[in-house]
Amino acid sequence: MTPHELETILTEIGLSNSALARHVNRSEGNVRQWRKGVSKIPDDVAEWLREYHYFFQKNPPPQRKG
Incomplete structure (x- = not known):
């Protein structure tokens, strides 16, 4: 995986550095x-x-309605 692919995925799914770090048991x-x-x-x-x-x-x- 390239840094660009990582950036694209994190943006699309809305994961921050800290959230990804928690999910994959790594540091920020x-x-x-x-x-x-x-x-x-x-x-x-x-x-x-x-x-x-x-x-x-x-x-x-x-999606939020209203």
């Missing part, structure tokens, strides 16, 4: 490094994000 510093391209995004994190993104696309949150 790790997430910042991944987003900047300073360090490689681990394969297990990339796979989880792609699966979560796919699920989110197929099952968007309910």
Whole structure:
């Protein structure tokens, strides 16, 4: 996964650095490094994000009415 792909997915699903860090049991510093391209995004994190993104696309949150 590239930093650009990570950025796109996080924007589309609305996850912050801190939320992603909590979900994948990493530090916010790790997430910042991944987003900047300073360090490689681990394969297990990339796979989880792609699966979560796919699920989110197929099952968007309910829209507010009114």
